[in-house]
Amino acid sequence: xxxxxxxxxxxxxxxxxxxxxxxxxxxxxxxxxxxxxxxxxxxxxxxxxxxxxxxxxxxxxxxxxxxxxxxxxxxxxxxxxxxxxxxxxxxxxxxxxxxxxxxxxxxxxxxxxxxxxxxxxxxxxxxxxxxxxxxxxxxxxxxxxxxxxxxxxxxxxxxxxxxxxxxxxxxxxx
Numbered sequence: 001x002x003x004x005x006x007x008x009x010x011x012x013x014x015x016x017x018x019x020x021x022x023x024x025x026x027x028x029x030x031x032x033x034x035x036x037x038x039x040x041x042x043x044x045x046x047x048x049x050x051x052x053x054x055x056x057x058x059x060x061x062x063x064x065x066x067x068x069x070x071x072x073x074x075x076x077x078x079x080x081x082x083x084x085x086x087x088x089x090x091x092x093x094x095x096x097x098x099x100x101x102x103x104x105x106x107x108x109x110x111x112x113x114x115x116x117x118x119x120x121x122x123x124x125x126x127x128x129x130x131x132x133x134x135x136x137x138x139x140x141x142x143x144x145x146x147x148x149x150x151x152x153x154x155x156x157x158x159x160x161x162x163x164x165x166x167x168x169x170x171x172x173x174x
Contacts, residue, residue, distance in 0.1 A: 004088035006129045006143040009155050021059045025112060028123040030149040032116065034066045039094055039113035039125060041140075045105030049134035055105050062100050066113065066125070067093040067139040075139055079132045090147050092126055096139035103134035111142050 016022055028034070042061040046053030067075070072093030077083050087093075094111055095101050102109060111126030126142025145152075156162070 003129055004090045005148075006090070007127060007145070007148050007151075009152065011159060025110065026115065026121055026123045027149060027152065028113075028115075028125055028146040030146060032123075032125075032146040032149075034092060034113050034125045034146070035068050037066050037113045037125070039064055039066060039111050040122075041094065041102045041106070041109060041111045041126075041128065043102055043106030043109035043128060045107075045109070045128075046103040046134070049103055053103060053134075062102070064094040064097070064100060064111070064140070067096050069093070072096075072139045072141075075137070076132065076141075079138055081132070087141070090144055091129065091141050092144040093139035093141055094126065095131075096137050098137050099135050101131065101135040102128045102140050103131075 018024070040061050041064055042059055044056045044059060046055055047060075048054075069087065069092070073085070073087050075093075075096060076087060077085050106128045107130075109128045110124050111128065112122040113125040115121040115123050124145050126145060129141050129143050131140040132138045
């Protein structure tokens with residue numbers, strides 16, 4: 001088990017219709033360090049952990065800081081995962097602020113962070129993977145998109161898609 005390497009690419013036969021809640025985003029560089037960035041997670045998941053939680057009918061977003069790997073690991077080891085838990089290299093962590101988190105139903109949703117080169121441009125740093133509860137002081141765990149950048153580029157090149165050919169305006173905030 002373990003959910004590591006928790007990423008997929010979906011190739012569409014026709015382009016998606018861009019809308020207020022459907023758009024494109026830039027990708028980070030391979031193994032780009034996201035530490036000290038304040039990011040935004042969005043999703044349709046539950047508002048509270050457990051049976052009381054309700055799935056959302058309006059897309060929600062929450063600002064979350066990236067949590068350094070050593071801090072995340074220390075926090076996760078204080079949970080039921082125990083003192084010997086190891087966080088797979090394909091994950092990053094964000095949040096750890098009570099009342100601010102992604103939750104059940106948000107899995108697969110994006111974690112977008114300001115680009116290192118241009119804070120007005122966002123990159124998809126993570127993909128909601130798992131957590132221990134929701135909205136506690138334990139950070140949430142996300143698939144680290146930068147860990148897979150070379151793999152993504154390889155899969156795109158096999159399909160004759162060059163990401164560098166795409167419009168440089170994608171991912172800019174307005």
